[in-house]
Amino acid sequence: MARQVEDADEQVVAGETVSGDGASAEALGRYLRTRARDMREEPDSPLFFGRLDFDDEPETGDHRRQRYYIGRRRVSEHPSAPPLVVDWRAPVSRTFYQARVAEPLGVERRRRFGWAPGSVGEPEDLTGLEDERLDAAGAADAESLIVAAEIERPRHGPMRDIVATIQPEQDDLVRGELGDSVCVQGAPGSGKTAVGLHRAAYLLYTYPQRLKRSGLLVIGPNRTFLRYIAEVLPSLGEIDVAQLTVEDVVARHPVKGRDSQAAAVVKQSARMATVLRRALYVRVRVPEEPVVVPDGSYRWRVGGDELARVVEEVRAQASAYAIGREHVRARVVSLVQDQAERRAGPRSATWQAKIGRSKPVKAFVDAAWPALRPEEVVARLLSDPAVLAEAADGVLEPAEQRALVWQKAPRSEKSAPWSADDMVLLDEVAGLIERPEGFGHVVVDEAQDLSPMQCRAIARRSGFGSLTALGDLAQGTAPWAARDWAEQLTHLGKPEAAVVPLTTGFRVPAAVMQVANRLLAALDVRVPPARSLRMDGELSVRRVPDAAVAAVDAVRGALRREGSVALIAADADVERLTGMLGQAGIEAVSAGEFGSAARVTVMPATLAKGLEYDHVVVVEPAAIVEAELRGLERLYVVVTRAVSRLDVVHARELPAALAG
Structure with a gap:
């Protein structure tokens, strides 16, 4: 890979002497510089994660007896040389994901390599090497075991x-x-x-x-x-x-105000599109006065009926407002041009532009179809x-x-x-x-x-x-x-x-998915229950005298194991829980602070969506549900953030859907 980066930099220098027109040379230089930059910015990681060994059968075609290493980017000794590593997106790489014992697609063996976190591919960092035989000798499909081993790795x-x-x-x-x-x-x-x-x-x-x-x-x-x-x-x-x-x-200005929920719901409603269209086009109207355009010794007159027809026809075209404005201008110029050409012969494009800029036409367009900003x-x-x-x-x-x-x-x-x-x-x-x-x-x-x-x-x-x-x-x-x-x-x-x-x-183990499906039954959506590939996972639901104190104890216990820990609570409780963790000598970071050495994240329930942690401690589910209109859906999100262990602590009664 280092050689590829070096070659890319050399091509930038060599490209400066390539003959050709200026535009071509500039385009080539831009391409080569971009490629060199991308190669330099490529994250350090192992060059490959898999290997495909094709069998000796004639049906395998060009891939017969071939061996391909699969990685995140194509790697070769020279751009024209066969690749040492094939990009995972290349057509041949699809076989790596689609082949199975029932349909091997010509693959004799599929190998997956496991690397230590942060590894750049050094041999000593190789933590796993699993082979799947997809021919007759490999009838026992080990794929699920390999996948499970990968997805159950602790997350940081x-x-x-x-x-x-x-x-x-x-x-x-x-x-x-x-x-x-x-x-x-x-x-x-x-x-x-x-x-x-x-x-x-x-x-x-x-x-x-x-x-x-x-x-x-x-x-x-x-x-x-x-x-x-x-x-x-x-x-x-x-x-x-x-x-x-x-x-x-959609940002156009700094946000200075905050809407009530009632106002926000209306503004985000599809009905506002109709209101806004009306508010925009209510300014479109037809002045009663005709347009009289001086042109040397001539005066060209466009009557009110013709102008009204122009505006109505342009509105019916349903084009963008700014385009409609220019169409109105062009149609008025065309009506003037018809009169001028009947009297004095053809008119040039320069003449048309002059008429379009004339004060009478400009005044009519501004009055009938004014220029507006959002x-x-x-x-x-x-x-x-x-x-x-x-x-x-x-x-x-x-x-x-x-x-x-x-x-x-x-x-x-x-x-x-x-x-x-x-x-x-x-x-x-x-x-x-x-x-x-x-x-x-x-x-x-x-x-x-x-x-x-x-x-x-x-x-x-x-x-x-x-x-x-x-x-x-x-x-x-x-x-x-x-x-x-x-x-x-x-x-x-x-x-x-x-x-x-x-x-x-x-990601979510069966023990946690079971709880999530219990909540799913109480939600007003048509979604099939989920199943988990993982039969592992731990679940604990405990009623305690003080949920906050129990949460701190649960975090302390989670830290005795490997992996990331998230303490998730109603937004109003996050500050107090963060302080209690600090008093207990437990280092924690706020949501979104990735890269910290701290293993514990204190997470408001409203920011938990899309994130995953090995061990999740959920504090007082009833408070999470009560905090917002769709509290049950929020709780469904919260409990499914755990990829190994879920610990629910509560002093109040559990929501009925969770209690089952």
Whole structure:
């Protein structure tokens, strides 16, 4: 690998002397510099994690008697030489994930290598070497044992990839076509997030030119989650991938205000799209006066009836607002041009541009179809009850309208108390005025928690591309969380996307999954019960006199074992529990502080989604349930964060669904 990095740097120097036109030389230099940079930034890790030995049968074709090492990136002594290590995304590598005893696909032996955490591939760091015989001699399938050994390894820090243990059903999703949109309904621990990230890496490898032009975007639920997954794509060979929250996607101004829950629910509702469209287009009108355009010794006149017809026809075209404005201008110029050419012959493009800039035409366009900014439209809507009432007539109830109106109108848009929920309103109007640039592919995780308006913001950015939506309806904790994928995918602009369930939990052990399925029965969603590949795991549910004291004791006990520990409680209790751990001499970090030597994380329940820990201590489930509207769903999320042991301590009665 070091030689490849050295070769890449040498090619940058050599490329400077390549003859050719300036544009070609610049493009080549940019490509070589980018490649050299990516090679230097490649994370240190073992070069390979698997090996394929093909059999001697003629049906095996070109791979007959061949041996391939499978890794995260292609490795060769020279770009034109056969690879020493094959990229896991290459077509031949698919056999590594799809071959099985019942259908060996020409593979005689599949080998998986295990490496110590942090290893760069030194021989002494090799911790495991498992062979699977897929021919007749290997009838006893050891795959499940090898997979279990991999996924039961203790977890430390950010998310590790699953590239060495992808299962056939996961591989089918990873290697889908770029044009295919898909929704993965994944049970806890089923690897849906990892599947989505591996799909992103696979698409970038398979369609580099198309995605280089259009881009690929990964959207996560919060910054803690993005920090957790940050190392996955670089470890798979992809450095330059935008990873944002939906709040980052729609951000236009610093957030200064905070909405009540009632206002937030209305602003995130799909009905606001209708209100905002009305608020924008209510400014479109037809002045009664005709347009008279001076042109040398001539005066060209366009009557009111013709102007009204122009505005009505352009509105009926349903194009973006800014484009409609220019269409109105062009149509008026065309009407003037018709008169001029009947009287004085053909007119040039320069003449047309001059007429379009003339004061009478400009004044008409500004009056009939004024240039507007999103801030102007939304601020006027939220400041003036009369304007809101007109736009929301028949759409929002009077109480909902009252919840939206600012108590005090700001002096200007810059001083407006914009909230996080206002950002989706501004983005909606911006999309009505001028469509944003889109991405070739968007991966969105925790998609069940997106509001209809957030979905619309994503749909505008994937309208000409494809989408991978990842989520679990049972883990929908937002007030507007989806209960049905068909409706959610419609909001996301991909109603045709296939919904593929992943019901096997590879991370969450059976003992924990049993508790989760008990909660699942009490949730108002159609989700099949999950099953676990792992028959291990420990579960403890204890009623104690003082839950906080018992939680500290449980953390102390967990530290006697290997692995990461999370103490999860209702948000209001986190500060007190952190202080008690400190008093007990137990070092702990807050959620999202990856890279610390501390093994204990104190986690508010609202930030637990998507994260995993070896040992999870849940404090007072009743308080977690009471803290928010969808408290049972939040508790379902919390209990499924454990990948080895779950310890529930409570002084109050357990929620009925958990008590069983």
